[in-house]
Amino acid sequence: MLKLVLEQNPNDAFARYGLAMEYSRAGEIETALAEFRKLLEAHPDYIAGYQMAGQMLSAAGRYPEARQMLETGMARAERAGNKHAREEMQGLLMELR
Helix, strand or coil, X not given: CHHHHHHHCCCCHHHHHHHHHHHXXXXXXXXXXXXXXXXXXXXXXXXXXXXXXXXXXXXXXCHHHHHHHHHHHXXXXXXXXXXXXXXXXXXXXXXXX
């Protein structure tokens, strides 16, 4: 269903995020990451995308990539005034070090 929505509207951020999360839950990490990248290219202020991609990368043991994703997300959250998301990503980042 999400794929159908994206066929009709490839820039639908909510559908793209949902599809990435479905791939993540199914253990399809590379496909999920590709969807997160598409999401963040089109919608660089979609803060939850950075957070979830960072968590997924961390869980996969891909710490340098997770660190980069979280740092970028923290900067975006700061610019957007989203203190809660920034603090959550900061906590995840601290667990990586």
